[in-house]
Amino acid sequence: MKHEADPEDAEPSSSTQVAGGEAILRGKATINDVARLAKVSKKTVSRVINESPFVKQKTRDAIKAVIAELGFTPDPQARALARRKSFLVGLVYDNPSPQYVVNIQRGILDALEGTDFQLVLHPCDRSKPDHVARIQSFIQQHKPFGLILPPSVSEDEPLALALNEADVDYVRIASVELDTPSRMIRTLDGDGGAAAGRHLADLGHRHIAHIHGPLSFRSTHERRAGFERALAETGLVLRPEMAVEGGYTFEGGVVAAEHLLAQPNPPQAIFAGNDEMATGAYVAVRRAGFRIPEDISIVGFDDTPIAGRLWPALTTVRLPIREMGSAAATLLLQTADGMTAKKLITFSPEIIVRGSTAAPEAP
Structure with missing residues (x-):
């Protein structure tokens, strides 16, 4: 005798119904399907996929729920092809201070964490x-999403x-205003140099x-x-x-x-334009038999980790x-996401007083 199947024994559905009765097979959905079900634009779905911070949490949660329901998996290669760019952010640098480059790199990675x-x-x-x-060749080969300079x-x-001219997004970090706010992080190096001078x-x-x-x-020049x-x-x-070039290096x-x-007539105090050169000055001062800070005070610039490790x-x-670095990466992602920065992002330095400076001893 033939028995009718119990509805509760039926296999779970592998499709989702959308308006008009259309069934979407799980794992076969497109970004258009996600947008239709979530009742948002395709661009908004794309922003959520790309981890843009410029989508309201409620909308983000709704879109992610639809993505999970449909089993939608974005194809990174397809996304890169659609953009005609890769998901690489390039850090292009020519800086003699390795610690500066490392710190910029860490900041960029902070901003890119949790994204593709x-x-x-x-x-x-x-x-x-x-x-x-050479940089143009690098761009042609890797097709970066954008560059940080x-x-x-x-x-x-x-x-x-x-x-x-090549329509490549970039963000510049510099001590003077060189570009539009969407492409610029300014550091007030001149104010930092002034702080060092006033302190001494x-x-x-x-x-x-x-x-x-x-x-x-x-x-x-700014410092x-x-x-x-x-x-x-x-x-x-x-x-x-009393002004000598040190090339931003320890040596x-x-x-x-x-x-x-x-x-x-040796100086009573030295202001070095970065911590690398200040560390080199420590070596020269001690080789010459002088004490820090009793005989010569020394001030650096940047506050890299070595500053707190010297004695x-x-x-x-x-x-x-x-x-x-983090701000530059965030600005790059914002600009590519269609956000236009209207106010220049500026970082102000501050002097950190430690043991290498003191009042000159009385003669």
């Missing part, structure tokens, strides 16, 4: 005449022009030297200009022989400090490099 985007590094050499062509690559106007002058130092970075970096501005406030002048800091200490710990100007 990956970071790819592309070191370059701006001194080579074909460096723009820290100093000094950010200051390269021919590169910015080439990226604009307020301690009572009158014979102060400066070890600066490469002249090809705008940050070098020095701020430093000299602060000295002038108290009637002091940075004498030409450069050693050589520059040795040059300063070999002068007939005595280094007084330095803190620039939130990791946060800058």
Whole structure:
């Protein structure tokens, strides 16, 4: 005898009904199906898929519920093809300070966490005449979603022009305003240099030297200009022989400090344009038999991890490099998502006083 099947014994449905009675097989749904069921635009679904932060949580939850119900799985290759770009964010840099690059990298990774985007590094050499062509080749090969350009690559106007002509999204990090707010993170390096100058002058130092970075970096000029501005406030002048280039490197800091200490009248204090050079200055000062800070005070710039590990710990100007990298990556994703930044994102430095600075000892 034939028995009718009990409805409760039936296999679970592998399809979902949509308006009009259309059945969608689980795992065969398209982004259009998700949008139709969630009653939102295809663009909104795409934003949720791409982990855009610019979708209301209620809408995001509804879309994700539909995606789960349909078993919809976005195809990364198809998404990249639709964009004609990959899901790679390129960090293009030419910076002699490895710690600066590492901190920028960590900040970018903070912003990309939880998304499908990956970071790819592309070191370059701006001194080579074909460096723009090399970056263009990198873009053609990897088709990055966008680029993040820290100093000094950010200051390269021919590169910015080439990226604009190629319709490549990018964000520049620089000490001066070089671009529109949607493509720019500004750091007030001049204010940091001024903070260093005021700190040393307020301690009572009158014979102060400066070890600066490469002249090809705008940050070098901004930090020095701020430093000299602060000295002038108290009637002091940075004498030409007291300003030496250190190239933003540890080795450069050693050589520059040795040059300063070999002068007939060595400085009471040194402001180094970054922590790498300040660390080099420590070595030169101690080799010459001077004490820090009793004989010579030293101030750095950036507040990289080495600053707190030196003895005595280094007084330095803190620039939130990791946060800058995160902000640049977030701005890049926002711009690609159709968001237009109207206000320039700016980071202000602050001086962190530690043990490497003190008032000069009485003669």
